[in-house]
Amino acid sequence: MNGLSRRHFLATSGVMAGTLASDPLHAQLGIRMDQKLFPAPPVNRGVTGELPPFAVRVLSKAAYGPTRGDVEAFDGLPGGSDFARLQAWVEEQLNPTAIDTEVDTRFAAAGTEFRTILASDFELWTQYVRSDEGSVRTRPFSELDRLTYLRGAYSRWQFREVISDFWNNHLHVYSRTNNETQGFMPSYERALRGDAAGNGLFGNFFDLLLGSARNAAMLYYLDNYRNSWPNPNENYAREVLELHTLGALENYYGAVDPATVPDNAFGQRAGYTEIDVFQFARALTGWGVADGDDGAPDTGAFLFRPDRHYDEHGSEPIQVMGVTINADGGENDVLQILQHLAEHFGTARFIAGKLCRRLVGDNPPESLVQSAAMEFYNRRNDSDQLREVYRHILLSAEFQNTWADKSRRPLETMLRMWRAAAIDFTPTVDNADGSRNRIASDINNRLEAAGQRPWNIEVPTGYPDFKAYWQGTGTLVASWRLVTYLLSRRDTNGDNFVLNIAQQVNILLPNANDRTPLQIGNTLTLAALGFLPDPTTMSKIVLFIAEQAGITLNEPIDNGTGIDSSDLGNSNYQKIMRGSMALIVLLPVGQRR
């Protein structure tokens, strides 16, 4: 009988305690604030099923999973304990350089395939955004999709890629909003990463927020480019408060007088109201893009237009969350407010909580959220604020001790499979001969069906980060379909596989007599997962191979009917090896993180 308890079930799927009760909007509905509607779910840090080795756990949570040699490399790090090795790994990962050999090599080999990634903002705007041809206008975001897969699959700076995905979602832009966003996405992504080493992602949150605010992609996505006095557009102002900084869940007080909002423990006004949204929108008037409108140049650069900016400070100062602006400071009106929001403790808590949910589990312990928030807050003026927050979380006992409180989302499933199976394929928009790259666009279509193509969710929340959303039947099937699709793919030339697993096995087991179901099962599993799961599971893998080949466990596979293990084409041997690899990467143990 199934042992999943009802309580556990509700905890993972039901209404979460506290969310109803703590929402200030509930006050409007006359809903009690003092009573929790549902019993608190237990903090789910449960180790469900088998516990993989420490290195695998770390690489599954702070990276897209181990690829060949990663587990051995982790275990070979200096220090005599798991914690010492974790420290060494974290230290390296928190200080990425601009050199990323495998990615750089593939990127260089792809040549002009990635022509928009390195294009300047001016080139992106004038040659792509403003192009008359649809396929030219969409090229930049299509390339960015491929670059995301390339980096996720091959970067040695795995944590940078994981955290880059976090910020891409936190400061999300829906790439297909309009011509301006789709053509300008590489610029936006660059604005968040800061430089080739990704220092923006490890720097100060205010800079990240400002980089996002001033980029044409964000200005167009959330309508701030046309925010003008006297009829402000509130869209961006609301989302900055609701999603980018304070968060609505704990800090939105609804349509009340701001003077009635209490102060937090740091003497800051605790949250924001409808009036703060409106006032902030006022401060943001005049922000826009040099988009050719109203006599401006058409370059895509940030442009402040004083004639569209609020100018009645004298009679009615701008007031946002206790910040008062008495004189027209032009575009600087916004900077004071953004600075205040970035340095607000509510922002620290909101973002620290999200980081903990990303890196630790769906239900991070309050103690960790609080201490990470304090780190975020105390380092608010430091140039490496975010690096220190990441370090705090990654070295916490909670990070080390939590396993399986998250499941992999479709993009993570694909990248993890890519690394585990050591796929050798550079995804590009076109093939070398200029024909469309069908495999890469098939990946996009399948990720879209699974619900997680990068930059492809319309709402400004970015992709949800809790497992209930991703464990739906359709999502799982679509994710697995992506895996079996990639593992079975042959390129357009015929027999040259994206992934030649038969060849991989033969390199691992050069002597044909060693290619028995038992040895193949163990060797391939160890290579792909970095460890061997429980004996029951292992026996199923080995039996699968034996049954497919029609032989016993210790017999060379060449004894099977119609099997020639020297045939590395689309042979029976190859098909069995592909099926085995699919089985290994789709095991339940690999779906957890």
Added chain:
Amino acid sequence: MDTQKINRFDRRSFLRSTALASGAVGLATLTGGSLQVAFGSSGINKNVFVYIFMRGGPDWLSFITPMDGHPSRGDYEALRINGTQIPNNRLLALADGWGINDFGGAFQGLFQDGDLAVVQAAGLPIANRSHFEAERFVELGTPGNRFTSSGWLARHMQTAINLPGSVPILGMAAESSITFSLLGEPSALSLGNPASFELEGGSDIREDELQAVLTDIYAQGDSEIEVAGSQALEAVSIVQDVFDGEYVPSNGAQYPDSDLGDELLSIARLIKADSGVRVAQADRGGWDTHNGQGPLQAGGYGGRVQDIADSVAAFLTDLDVPTGDGGSWKDRTSVLMMGEFGRRAFDNNDAGTDHGYAGNILVAGGASVNGGVYGTFPGLADGDLFQGNDVLATTDYRNVFSEMLLKHLGNPEIGTMLPDFNDSSPLGGYNPLGIFNGEDIQPNLGPQDVIAKNGFE
């Protein structure tokens, strides 16, 4: 319970049997029921609920419109001056002076047969004009809170004790990913395209054998991912079985060649295959018409009216066949249609309408639905409009949901499915309008966790 028949959806039978064993609190509210009955065949609810979400917020005044003689026709004509007014001769009479956009002729037919209920001026208890928020308020069943981590239909599936213990598919969305109303129920199937609901690779990857061994492995464990994976693999094989071969709809039903038509057809196939579907959702978007609304254009709003009317009518026609154990599927099925909000009572300068407040809820179905016009229409005069702009809501959407849950699906746990819906709600608490046929069981308005209360674990 026949343990031989337990499949991978064990968890629900496990939960239900445990609930029955210890859940006196929940059962006490079931009038006329007993512990014994809930397990016997007569205690199993066999009704099907289909939820069509009209994403974008339809202009309901262009769907169900005051005709000549309706007290609000004059105000309507005064408010609609920029190209969205529907002349009287393009409206098909329903009742009480209301007419339906003549693209919705199929709905007039259902109405005349007593198979369509029209609820007037329904909406959120507090107006919200953001798609993003209003959609969540409706689908999560928690107006005022869009961060609830499960949907109202998911909570129905989790609290109902009158569902069969062991069936393949209880809840589904005919969409590529799970909808908010079903969020948080891992067994819910999201089925955007039945043809691609399978692993891929064929013999190149030994797909069939791979699927078999994965099914075996996932069935071994009981962690969340193993349960979810088992359900996914089980669903793959069911869907492949049900969707194998050609399908000819019953009674000559003609589904439109549209996404919604395809989705309802998929749902009908699963229902008629007796796969256990009790709750299904399909989306029909495209209602966010800020400009060039085109209420009488086949390429605009009119075409969408026709699509939804023809699709739902075909669906009910297709379901008008006997079930395996008496009655027809049509008589067991209700279809509820609504959007996140209505639109402004007046049109804008661009021949469109902006976001507003109340709108209609439509409910179609056979014997389980009583056709007619329900609720109170507050009028369109200046003083009648909400904030001078919108149709005022007089019926909380949760009132219609509650009646459906209680009478149609027989689940009393309103306090969990629609928390905080009670007599102190702004538009009042549960007050059945009489739309659904079925026993009006006593709602349990308190938040419930029957098992936890009874010390389970």
